[in-house]
Amino acid sequence: MMRRLILIRHAKSDWDDPLLTDHQRVLAERGRDAAPKIGAWLAAQGVAPDEILCSDATRTQETWGLIAPFLGDVAPTLISALYHAGPDMILSQLRRATGQTVVILGHNPGLAEFAGLLVKTPPDHPDFDRYPTAATLIADLPVEHWYDVGYRTALPVAFTVPRDL
Numbered sequence: 001m002m003r004r005l006i007l008i009r010h011a012k013s014d015w016d017d018p019l020l021t022d023h024q025r026v027l028a029e030r031g032r033d034a035a036p037k038i039g040a041w042l043a044a045q046g047v048a049p050d051e052i053l054c055s056d057a058t059r060t061q062e063t064w065g066l067i068a069p070f071l072g073d074v075a076p077t078l079i080s081a082l083y084h085a086g087p088d089m090i091l092s093q094l095r096r097a098t099g100q101t102v103v104i105l106g107h108n109p110g111l112a113e114f115a116g117l118l119v120k121t122p123p124d125h126p127d128f129d130r131y132p133t134a135a136t137l138i139a140d141l142p143v144e145h146w147y148d149v150g151y152r153t154a155l156p157v158a159f160t161v162p163r164d165l
Contacts, residue, residue, distance in 0.1 A: 051099025
């Protein structure tokens with residue numbers, strides 16, 4: 001059996017309001033423009049997520065809010081542990097998933113490190129290692145249950161960044 005994982009880094013955030021904490025930062029105009037492009041790209045890839053694991057930061061929630069209308073508007077599960085999580089924490093959260101196609105929406109550097117550790121072979125894309133804002137990986141994992149996922153097991157299906165769209 002195959003499970004599908006979609007790893008999305010939040011879209012570009014705004015640094016202009018010094019009164020907001022990092023956790024409260026909102027999307028910049030560029031991020032509000034990029035997120036729907038990612039949603040449209042995911043829809044064109046035929047993905048249909050049935051579970052969304054999302055950092056509880058404002059910018060990740062906003063990113064999902066702009067992507068969701070393209071994918072059936074599945075309500076996200078907000079997980080505070082995904083806020084600036086490292087690879088092992090992200091893997092731990094993924095192993096608790098129950099959906100067939102799962103989205104994880106989070107932050108760098110942890111998300112980039114996790115993606116690099118998860119795939120057997122990285123996608124042939126110059127931005128994969130950097131995983132810029134709104135970068136998105138679609139990967140298949142040959143497991144029956146998410147709790148069986150380990151590093152170096154994912155098979156990349158597609159990878160993109162907003163600049164490609």
